[in-house]
Amino acid sequence: MSGVPESSVPQLRSVTRPLLTDGELPELLAFADPQQPLYWNRGDRGAVGIGEAIRLEFSGAHRFTEASRMWRRIAAAANIENHVGLPGTGLLAFGTFAFDARSEHVSVLIVPRSIIGRSGNEMWRTEVSVADAGTGAASDTGTPVSNAEAPVATPFAAWEAIELDSPEAFAAATGCVPKSPCTVAGYTAGVVESVRRIDAGDLEKVVLSRQLEGRIAADADIRTPLARLSAEYLNCWTFAIDGLVGSSPETLARVINGKFEARVLAGTRPRTGLTEVADQAVRAELLASDKDQHEHAFAAQSVVTTLSPHLTELTTSEAPFALQLPNVWHLATDVRAQLAEDVTTLELVAAMHPTAAIGGTPTAEAVEVIHELEQFDRGRYSGAVGWIDGNGDGEWVIALRCAQLGGAVDGTRSIVASAGGGLVAGSDPEHELLETVSKFRPITTAFGA
Incomplete structure (x- = not known):
């Protein structure tokens, strides 16, 4: 595993609060990075990640269990405030893992700096910061976040079609x-x-x-x-x-x-x-x-x-x-x-x-x-x-x-x-x-x- 040494578990602080909208819900993908989007969605439930608070990399036959063990340690040390409480809120890591233990492609867990999430008609924003182990921080209230404070949505650029071939x-x-x-x-x-x-x-x-x-x-x-x-x-x-x-x-x-x-x-x-x-x-x-x-x-x-x-x-x-x-x-x-x-x-x-x-x-x-x-x-x-x-x-x-x-x-x-x-x-x-x-x-x- 790389990204975070086993001997040093970062202390994460995540705060999740409702995200106020002006009636019409914004398109989640509009908040994503155009070239490196971090995105998960099914129907009217999904999330977009912005930036990286931490990135963990794994490989080999034990990549899943090593990732789980490291994530347990990180989550146990984290200061998590969740004022929404729906599935998919709070501290999250997004991941993708290789098929074969012999693969040259690394398996990763990524904790974004910010997450914009949606479930039905509800939206939320999670902010994640990284502190030295043992560092405390003052608690935030459950005050909703306005659109003005949220990451900026950007319009999609024109698409130029490509062909995939054998x-x-x-x-x-x-x-x-x-x-x-x-x-x-x-x-x-x-x-x-x-x-x-x-x-x-x-x-x-x-x-x-x-x-x-x-x-x-x-x-x-x-x-x-x-x-x-x-x-x-x-x-x-x-x-x-x-x-x-x-x-x-x-x-x-x-x-x-x-x-x-x-x-x-x-x-x-x-x-x-x-x-x-x-x-x-x-x-x-x-x-x-x-x-x-x-x-x-x-x-x-x-x-x-x-x-x-x-x-x-x-x-x-x-x-x-x-x-x-x-x-x-x-x-x-x-x-x-x-x-x-x-x-x-x-x-x-x-x-x-x-x-x-x-x-x-x-x-x-x-x-x-x-x-x-x-x-x-x-x-x-x-x-x-x-x-x-x-x-x-x-x-x-x-x-x-x-x-x-x-x-x-x-x-x-x-x-x-x-x-x-x-x-x-x-x-x-x-x-x-x-x-x-x-x-x-x-x-x-x-x-x-």
Whole structure:
């Protein structure tokens, strides 16, 4: 871990107060940094972070548990005043974690200097300051903050559309060396090899992915694609944390006041451009598919088995249901329970990740196959992204339908999007390739014209 030495825990002071508005609620994204937005939103609930009070970095096999341990120490030492009391208020850290312990991409927790949050018709502002350990400070009152005192909202800049393409096409068009070695042909060959190993009994399921690449202007206003994702994918969690942007439909762990929720997705059908009759036929076919029900059962059971020691009163959907998104149908199972012990959401994520939905079954063997056949670093794609509060509650989703933005170089930034699908016995390479095209659509559309 870097960012804060283990021997020196910073004392944070956070004050959360209602934010007064003049009737119409302002657009949250308008407060975000245009090039480096820190954003979390679903429907009418969300938050924007401004600046960094502290940044913690982690890597390796114990990145989740190390992050949880450090966060427990920081939260215990913090002076937290919360005059709002809603979920997502008070001291918060936003985070994004790599999929693989071997990843060169660091996992981070970021505590913003300021947070503007919203839940329904209520808005609030949290201010965070850092003091030396043992330093006290006078208490603030619960007086509402006026708009004049809040961070300034700025209009969105005009958006210049970009195209994302396969690594080989990107290289041919730009002359740049692609970040990913995985070509379209390489992906379909990987599907064939994965199915061969499944048929041989080496494993039951593996989730293989591929990447698209592009470049955007260094001064591009990333709030525009984020606004598009938030508006189009209302039932998903739209995020921008440390350059990872996307909109995920899959809840890894949500804990509020001891109540646990998760949503498991596995089994997919494209639905873009279909008539209503054809769309409903696709939905019915997905629900009736033995292959997809088999794949989904692996994913749902892995979550239930892993979490059972930490939860009580655990219930799941009686049967997988069809979740409708603008681009696809998913088989979905909701999981609900009560916490049985004092655990943080990050500790639950550590126990669950990687799930069968984004790794495979058996998980350890599947991750090794992924490492061998994909031949690229997934980074934070299919890792965990979300937030944790001072009590250890929070929301974490699997980083899907997302892209990683790089730093500015010669006036541009790289963007790498990832998408994949679960492979079981009988998986067809062309079908799996088309599924990735559908899963790329949220990002390619958001960053397009």
